[in-house]
Each structure stands twice: as C-alpha cells, then as structure tokens.
Amino acid sequence: MMAGVGGGNDFQWCFSQVKGAIDEDVAEADIISTVEFNYSGELLATGDKGGRVVIFQREQESKNRLLSRGEYNVYSTFQSHEPEFDYLKSLEIEEKINKIRWLPQQNAAHFLLSANDKTIKLWKISERDKRAEGYNLKDEDGRLRDPFRITTLRVPVLMPMDLMVEASPRRIFANAHTYHINSISVNSDYETYLSADDLRINLWHLEITDRSFNIVDIKPANMEELTEVITAAECHPHQCNVFVYSSSKGTIRLCDMRAAALCDRHSKFFEEPEDPSSRSFFSEIISSISDVKFSHSGRYMMTRDYLSVKVWDLNMENRPVETYQVHEYLRSKLCSLYENDCIFDKFECCWNGSDSAIMTGSYNNFFRMFDRNTRRDITLEASRENSKPRAMLKPRKVCTGGKRKKDEISVDSLDFNKKILHTAWHPKENVIAVAATNNLYIFQDKVN
Amino acid sequence: MLGKGLKRKLEQEEENDVMSCPQDASPTCYWLQRQTVLNLSLLKLHSRPGHSDPGLARRVLITNTLRHIQDELRGEGGPIPQPFPSTGAPLGVVDGCRERPADCGVEVQSEGSLTPVSRLEEDRHLLLCLSPSISRQQPPSSSVIKDSFTSALAEIEDLCPTVGITTLFTTEMGRSLTSDPNSRQTHPDLSEMNSGLDSVSSLSDSALSVFGHTPSLLTDFSLDDFLFTEIDSLLFDNVPCGSSLSASSGASKVVSMVTDDLVKTLTGYGNGGTSQSALPSNQTFKLDLNELDHIMEVLVGS
Numbered sequence: 001m002m003a004g005v006g007g008g009n010d011f012q013w014c015f016s017q018v019k020g021a022i023d024e025d026v027a028e029a030d031i032i033s034t035v036e037f038n039y040s041g042e043l044l045a046t047g048d049k050g051g052r053v054v055i056f057q058r059e060q061e062s063k064n065r066l067l068s069r070g071e072y073n074v075y076s077t078f079q080s081h082e083p084e085f086d087y088l089k090s091l092e093i094e095e096k097i098n099k100i101r102w103l104p105q106q107n108a109a110h111f112l113l114s115a116n117d118k119t120i121k122l123w124k125i126s127e128r129d130k131r132a133e134g135y136n137l138k139d140e141d142g143r144l145r146d147p148f149r150i151t152t153l154r155v156p157v158l159m160p161m162d163l164m165v166e167a168s169p170r171r172i173f174a175n176a177h178t179y180h181i182n183s184i185s186v187n188s189d190y191e192t193y194l195s196a197d198d199l200r201i202n203l204w205h206l207e208i209t210d211r212s213f214n215i216v217d218i219k220p221a222n223m224e225e226l227t228e229v230i231t232a233a234e235c236h237p238h239q240c241n242v243f244v245y246s247s248s249k250g251t252i253r254l255c256d257m258r259a260a261a262l263c264d265r266h267s268k269f270f271e272e273p274e275d276p277s278s279r280s281f282f283s284e285i286i287s288s289i290s291d292v293k294f295s296h297s298g299r300y301m302m303t304r305d306y307l308s309v310k311v312w313d314l315n316m317e318n319r320p321v322e323t324y325q326v327h328e329y330l331r332s333k334l335c336s337l338y339e340n341d342c343i344f345d346k347f348e349c350c351w352n353g354s355d356s357a358i359m360t361g362s363y364n365n366f367f368r369m370f371d372r373n374t375r376r377d378i379t380l381e382a383s384r385e386n387s388k389p390r391a392m393l394k395p396r397k398v399c400t401g402g403k404r405k406k407d408e409i410s411v412d413s414l415d416f417n418k419k420i421l422h423t424a425w426h427p428k429e430n431v432i433a434v435a436a437t438n439n440l441y442i443f444q445d446k447v448n
Numbered sequence: 449m450l451g452k453g454l455k456r457k458l459e460q461e462e463e464n465d466v467m468s469c470p471q472d473a474s475p476t477c478y479w480l481q482r483q484t485v486l487n488l489s490l491l492k493l494h495s496r497p498g499h500s501d502p503g504l505a506r507r508v509l510i511t512n513t514l515r516h517i518q519d520e521l522r523g524e525g526g527p528i529p530q531p532f533p534s535t536g537a538p539l540g541v542v543d544g545c546r547e548r549p550a551d552c553g554v555e556v557q558s559e560g561s562l563t564p565v566s567r568l569e570e571d572r573h574l575l576l577c578l579s580p581s582i583s584r585q586q587p588p589s590s591s592v593i594k595d596s597f598t599s600a601l602a603e604i605e606d607l608c609p610t611v612g613i614t615t616l617f618t619t620e621m622g623r624s625l626t627s628d629p630n631s632r633q634t635h636p637d638l639s640e641m642n643s644g645l646d647s648v649s650s651l652s653d654s655a656l657s658v659f660g661h662t663p664s665l666l667t668d669f670s671l672d673d674f675l676f677t678e679i680d681s682l683l684f685d686n687v688p689c690g691s692s693l694s695a696s697s698g699a700s701k702v703v704s705m706v707t708d709d710l711v712k713t714l715t716g717y718g719n720g721g722t723s724q725s726a727l728p729s730n731q732t733f734k735l736d737l738n739e740l741d742h743i744m745e746v747l748v749g750s
Contacts, residue, residue, distance in 0.1 A: 091501045117501075179504055198504040227512055229505045248505055281485045281516065285509045335481060339488055344506050 012446045013393045015386055016431070017071055019056070020439035022384065032435035034422055038102040038110065041426040044072055044433055045112060046440055047097025051081040053114055053167075055125060069431065069444055076125050078167040081116040093118050099184050101193070103206075111170070113193060117180040120195055122171035122206065131161040176202050176212045183233045189240040196233035196245060199226075203257075215263045216245060216255065231346075232292045239298065242267075246303055250287030254314065270312055272319045282334040282343060290346035295355040296427075302358055304349040307331060309360050309370065324370045324377065327362045329400040329411045342416050352425045361420025364409065365436045366396055382420060382434045382441040393443065482517055489514045491749045 021030065029050025036045050044056040057075035084093040095116055103111040109126040134156045138144050179198035186193045194203050194215070201216035216233075220226050229248045236242035241257045253266035274283065286306035294301045295311075300321070303310050307328060310320035326347075330337060337343040342363075349360040361367045362379070370377045379396045386393055399408040422435040430445040489510050 089501070180501065182505075226504075226508060227515075229508050231505060248509055281482065281513060284512050284516070288505070288509060335484060335488075338485065341492075344509070 013380060013430075013432075013443050014446045015388065015391045015393065015441070016069075016444045017442040018384065018387050018439055019054075019072075019074075019442075026438045030438040032422060032438060032440060033096050033098060034100050035424040035433050035435045035440065036100045036102060036112075037424050037426055037433070038112075039104050039427060041428055041431070043075065043102070043110060044424070044442075045100045045102065046433075046435065047080065047100050047114060048438075049094070049096040051079055051083070051095030051097060051116065053078055053080045053097060053100065053112075053123070055110075069429070072442055076165040076167050078123070080114045080121060080123065080169075081119065084118070098181055101184050101186050103186055104190055106190075113184050113186065115181050115184045115195065118174070118177055120173040120181070120184060120204075121169050122173070123167050124170045125165060125167045128164045128166060129161060130158040132156040133159045171206065171209050173204055173209050173212070176204075182231060183245075185233060185235040185243070187235045187240050188238055192240075194233060194235060194243060196230050198229040201230065201233055201243075201245060201263075213261070215257060215261070217262065217264060231289050234292055234294055234301075237294050237296060237298045244292055244294070244301060246289035246292045248288040249284060250289055250305060252289065252292060252301070252303060252312070268314070268317050270317045270320075272310070278331075280334060282338060285338070285343055286334065291348040293349060293351060295351050296353065297355055300355065302349055302351065304347050304360055306343060306345075306347075309349050309358060311358070311372070322372065324358070324368075326360055326368050327366075327398070329398055330363075333411065337416070340416065342419075345419055345421060347419075347421050348423060350423055350425045352430070353428045359423050359425060359432065361423055361434070363416050363419050364414040365418040365420055366398075367420045367423055367434055380443075382436040382439070382443075384439075387441075390446070392446065482520070485513065486517050489517070491747075495749055 020032075021027075027050075029048060029052075031049045032046050033049055034045075034047040037043070038045070042058050044058075046054050046056075048054075053076075054074060055076045056072035058070040058072050061070045080097060081095040083095040085091075086093055093116070097114050097116060099113075099115045101113045103113070103122075105111075109124050112123050112125070114121050114123060133140065134154050136145075136150060136153055136156075137147075173195070177195065177197040177200070179200070181195055181197050183196040184193060191207075192203055192205050194201055195212075196202075196216075199217065199219040200214055202212040203215050204212045216230070218228065218230065227249075231246050231248055233243060233245035236244075242254060243257070243263075244252055244254045246252045250271065252270040254268035254270070255263035255265075256267045257263060259265070259267065274287075289303045289305050291304040292301060299314060301312050301314060303312065303320075304326075307330060308326055309324045311322040311324075313321045334343060347361050349358060351358055356373055357369055357371050359367060359369045365382045366379050367382065368377060368379050379398070380393045381396050394407075397405075397408045398414070399405065399410045404410050418437065420434055420436055424433045426432065432443050434441045434443065492510050493507065493514070
C-alpha cells in the first residue's frame with residue numbers, strides 16, 4: 001500500500017462523511033458548484049447551481065469519540081442568488097454560485113462573499129441564542145398592548161432560546177460585470193477584494209457597493225480581435241498590492257497595484273514554452289488555465305490546466321518548478337472530449353495547510369493528490385461504496401493500455417459525467433472536502 | 449462515446465482509433481482528425497446551448513482552434529482538388545512560424561499581428577469548399593468516411609451531382625461566381641451565408657431558431673446588403689425544390705429553401721464550379737423533405 005500523501009508515512013485517508021441525496025436522479029439545482037473552508041476550518045461552505053449556500057460547522061471534539069475528529073453538520077442554509085433575466089440581451093442570468101470566499105472572522109458573526117455570474121453578495125451569518133422577553137408595549141405574541149392598561153414598567157430580560165443561525169445579505173455588489181464572473185478574492189488588507197470576469201478585473205471596497213475600480217481590462221477595441229480571456233484571479237495572501245490572473249492561453253500575469261491605476265501591464269509574466277512535439281489541435285484549449293491558487297506561504301502559486309497541475313516559483317517566470325500529470329491518459333482522447341465538451345471542464349486545485357501537498361479532481365469521481373516532498377501521488381475515489389465510517393480509501397489506478405490488472409479501470413470505462421471539479425483542504429488539518437456532483441464527501445486522516 | 453462506463457461498440461472503437469491517431473502517423477489520419485475538429489468547431493460555434501449566455505471563454509477557444517486549422521490549411525497552399533497528400537512537409541509537423549515564442553504573451557501570426565477578419569472570412573468559406581471536395585476525393589487508405597458531417601456532405605453530393613452554383617451570392621459584394629475553383633475571391637464568404645441564415649432567422653424565428661445567432665466574434669458585415677437584396681431572391685426567386693416543398697407550410701418552406709441553398713452551395717463547390725450560373729431544372733434536384741430534415745439535424749448537431 002502506497003504510503004500516504006499529505007502528512008507523512010503513516011498517513012491514510014479515510015472516509016468521514018457524505019452529504020447530499022443518494023438517488024441516481026440528480027436535480028440540476030443540487031449540483032455543487034463551489035466548496036470553501038473558512039480561515040479556521042470550523043466552517044465549510046458549499047454553493048450549488050440552484051443559488052443556495054449550505055454551511056457546515058464542525059462539532060466540538062468530544063472526549064468520548066476518540067477515533068474521529070469532529071463531524072461537520074449543517075449550520076445554515078440560505079438562498080444566496082436568484083435567477084435573473086437580462087432584458088437587454090434576452091438572456092437568463094444563472095443563479096449558480098460560482099465562488100464563495102470567507103472573510104476572516106473579526107467578531108462573533110461570520111462573513112462570506114458569494115458570487116454568481118454577475119453579482120457578488122456579502123452575507124453575514126450570525127447566531128442568536130437569546131430572546132428578549134417582558135416588553136412593555138407589546139405582548140409575548142407581539143400584539144400591542146393598550147397603553148392605558150400599562151401600570152408598571154419593567155426591564156425586558158434576555159432568556160435563552162434554541163440556537164438560531166441567521167444569514168442576512170449585508171452588501172450587494174452588482175452591475176459591475178458585463179461578462180461572467182469567474183473569481184473573487186479577498187485581499188490581505190481585509191478591506192478590499194477583487195472580482196474577475198472574462199475580460200475585466202474590478203477592485204471593490206467591502207463597505208462600498210455603488211462603485212468599484214477597474215484594474216485590468218483586456219477587452220480589445222474590436223471584439224473580433226479577441227483571442228484571449230481571463231480565466232482566474234487571486235490576491236496575494238500577504239502582499240495586498242499584488243495579485244495574479246491567468247488566461248485561456250496558459251499564461252499568468254502578476255500585477256502590482258502600486259505601479260499604476262490600471263494594471264494592464266504586468267509586473268511578471270509566467271509562461272512555459274510549448275513543447276512542439278506534443279502539439280495538437282487542442283493544444284491551446286488544454287493549456288487554458290482553469291484555476292490559480294497562491295500557496296499559503298505566498299512564495300509559490302499553482303495553476304491547473306486540463307491535463308496537469310503546475311507549481312510556479314514567483315521568482316521564476318519562464319517555467320514552472322513542478323509539473324504533475326493529473327490524467328495524461330486522456331491526451332489521446334482529446335478529440336472525443338472536445339466533441340462532448342468535457343475538454344472545457346474547469347477543474348480547481350488546492351494546497352494543504354503546510355503547502356506540502358496539492359489536490360485536484362478528475363473524472364469518474366477520482367481525485368488526485370501530490371506530495372511535493374516525496375513526489376508521491378495517489379488517486380482516490382469519492383463513491384458511496386467506500387462510505388463506511390472511517391473506511392480507509394483504497395488507491396485507484398487507471399489502466400492506460402495493454403492488460404488490465406485487477407482493480408484497475410480502463411480509460412474507456414471512465415464515467416465522464418462524474419467529474420470532481422471542486423475540492424477544498426482544511427487550512428490546518430488533514431481534512432478534505434470533495435464535491436462529487438450533488439454529494440459532498442469529507443475525508444480525513446486516520447487518527448492513530 | 450466516452451460515457452457512463454458502457455461497453456464500447458465496434459464503430460466507437462474504430463472512431464477512437466481515428467481520434468487517437470498520433471500525429472506523425474499517416475497523413476490521412478491527421479487530415480481526418482483535422483477535418484473532424486474543423487466540423488466540430490463549426491457545429492459548436494453555431495449551436496446555441498440553452499437560454500443563458502454560452503460563455504465567452506468557450507467561444508474564444510473554439511474560434512482560436514478554428515483559426516489554427518485555417519492557418520494550417522492556408523499554409524499548405526492551394527485549395528481544392530489537390531491530390532492528397534501532396535504537400536511537401538509532413539502534415540504532422542507544425543509550421544515553424546506558428547510555434548509561440550516563449551516570451552510572447554499573445555499568439556502572433558507570422559506577420560506579427562492578428563489575422564484580419566476579412567482574411568479570416570476568406571478562409572472560412574474556403575474550408576467549407578474544401579470539405580465536400582476533399583471528401584469526394586477519398587484519401588487513399590481510408591474508404592469509409594467516419595465523420596458524420598463529412599458523410600452528410602457526401603450524401604448531399606451523391607444526391608445532387610449536377611446542381612450548379614447558386615446565383616444567390618452574386619454581385620452584392622462585387623463578387624461573381626466563376627468556374628475557377630482555385631480562386632478564393634470568387635467564392636462567397638461563409639459570413640454571408642451565416643448572415644443569410646441570420647436574416648432569414650429573424651424573419652421566422654420559430655422555424656430557424658436552430659441556426660442560432662452568428663457569434664459576435666465573426667462578422668457579418670454584409671448583413672445589411674444581404675437583408676435588402678438577397679432575402680428577396682432567397683425567398684421568392686429560388687425554387688430549386690419547389691415541387692417537393694410546395695405543399696409545406698410557409699415557415700418550413702423558408703427553412704427548406706435556406707437548407708437547400710446551403711446544399712446547393714456546398715455541392716456547387718464540390719463540383720469545382722463547373723456548372724453554369726443558372727440553376728438546372730427542378731427535375732434533377734431530387735432531395736425530398738426527409739433528407740433535408742436529416743441534413744439539418746446533422747448540421748445543427750441535434
């Protein structure tokens with residue numbers, strides 16, 4: 001058995017929980033479209049195609065249950081976005097949540113940003129576990145009392161009540177994006193954040209909703225000359241003036257907001273020269289970057305394109321320092337994947353808390369993890385068959401040709417409808433959340 | 449074809465073989481894949497996926513793929529009835545000027561600028577001309593056309609061997625259809641054809657909604673001209689399949705006529721423009737309504 005990835009040699013990934021409906025018929029609205037842990041890892045948020053946000057909270061570890069860490073239970077559910085209609089273009093604006101980003105916690109309440117194609121909303125999630133009783137002017141059921149009958153005054157008393165978690169929209173940042181929002185990222189100053197669509201990136205102040213600064217604009221004067229779009233953007237985790245954005249041509253630009261108001265000119269330009277021997281009709285499409293993530297340290301960034309994950313050193317622009325093949329066996333199937341549109345799937349990637357491992361999804365409900373130190377990699381599957389509590393996950397292998405060994409699965413038997421696009425890693429512990437269509441799987445390491 | 453873990457069938461195996469041909473294998477394989485990619489790209493650009501905005505990134509990627517193929521075809525030189533494969537360089541090798549230099553953020557053409565739209569359109573119609581003619585000249589080692597689009601085109605040609613080039617696209621752009629197949633300028637633009645489809649679709653949305661709208665990336669600068677002159681000829685003057693379609697309703701009549709024009713144009717190219725400008729008599733045009741429907745289904749990828 002392969003030594004574990006992500007935390008040392010005694011490491012094994014085990015099933016912990018699965019959330020979501022079991023039946024085969026998946027409602028489109030239930031498909032999970034984003035997953036994100038908050039800064040402490042206590043909360044885990046998911047967004048779905050139906051515009052809903054579900055937040056799970058980790059229960060406190062109890063001394064009785066030593067074999068597993070705290071489980072995640074539903075904490076709050078709310079409808080974040082509704083479908084809208086753009087009358088000018090006669091097009092529907094989907095309510096699908098493209099991204100959720102948490103704000104760092106500054107008081108008892110939790111704040112997150114959720115974005116669909118056009119609008120970003122700041123939500124406040126707060127707890128209420130006390131209720132005031134003993135009002136003077138109204139009864140317990142809310143009816144107004146007749147003032148002439150009030151003979152004494154009393155001070156209302158706070159009485160405990162069942163915990164209620166309320167989500168309320170505190171800010172709505174709308175009408176700033178002509179194209180579809182693909183990324184939002186909170187700045188390290190905790191006052192501003194950026195939002196990126198296909199052609200523009202805007203900088204917002206969290207308190208101000210009626211305007212934003214446009215900091216990147218790659219729209220050409222003549223749209224027919226458009227050959228490249230923005231695919232993802234992220235703020236640097238420590239330097240509040242630095243952000244990066246990736247493109248559909250496989251390039252990443254790092255920009256410094258101190259240099260100019262409009263950051264059309266990059267400070268650094270990251271691109272790996274193309275390997276001429278592997279050129280095909282689909283070279284550009286598979287080079288399109290679907291996700292970019294800074295490491296927690298801020299020294300590296302990771303990009304995901306269709307077939308691989310690359311780790312870049314911010315000080316070296318001409319090539320990545322590490323490249324990991326996610327599913328190279330698909331290279332010979334690109335034409336079919338182009339036909340059925342799978343080649344346009346946007347996979348995300350994530351770092352673990354210590355930046356020693358990275359994770360990304362694949363097809364057939366497989367997801368892959370790469371240990372940067374040992375260079376080991378592992379393929380695991382999110383499926384109900386492995387869903388006994390604390391069941392260890394067995395590594396999976398795809399057979400690329402020749403004789404198929406037992407337990408291997410051949411490339412042509414892969415289910416391309418079961419794709420893992422969204423994964424998240426707990427910021428401090430070895431707990432991962434994997435979204436498989438409408439189900440959310442939570443795996444954790446085996447506690448010895 | 450790659451689906452829910454079902455066992456592959458034999459024709460899928462063959463198709464997968466085609467798709468997975470390495471580039472430096474037979475040029476036929478490469479040509480076939482290129483043709484497939486070309487057809488798929490065109491289909492994708494013209495299909496409208498639902499009521500929401502299909503997404504700019506996807507369209508840009510498909511359009512770029514199409515442009516790469518156009519560049520290749522242009523770089524290989526002369527169009528139509530070149531015996532295949534007679535180009536000097538092996539087709540699997542990418543022309544040096546198209547490799548992206550490492551320090552260049554935006555892909556540049558050899559002339560250092562993006563392909564002007566007018567050149568782009570020249571080549572798109574060229575590709576459409578190329579499709580039927582190349583498919584008629586079967587590559588030596590392949591006897592079965594595996595791609596549905598190409599096979600549909602082949603069917604069309606089989607059915608209409610003598611239909612000449614339509615008069616539809618004459619004069620308005622100062623171009624006339626001559627019998628010289630090698631001259632690019634004489635053939636009408638695909639954009640004109642698109643805008644023709646667009647303008648007709650604006651007239652009868654229900655019947656023509658399958659055509660979708662021309663992607664904004666590709667111009668239809670002749671739309672105005674086309675609207676005011678060609679519509680008339682399109683709707684009222686063209687009766688190539690009048691007898692078989694006269695019984696159909698107005699909407700479907702328009703549909704049939706448009707498809708018919710498409711068919712005629714394709715076949716016209718396929719013939720290398722050998723026929724004269726006047727349409728032959730209706731009797732030789734044997735497509736009936738069922739086959740037109742079939743063609744439409746193939747074209748819009750339903």
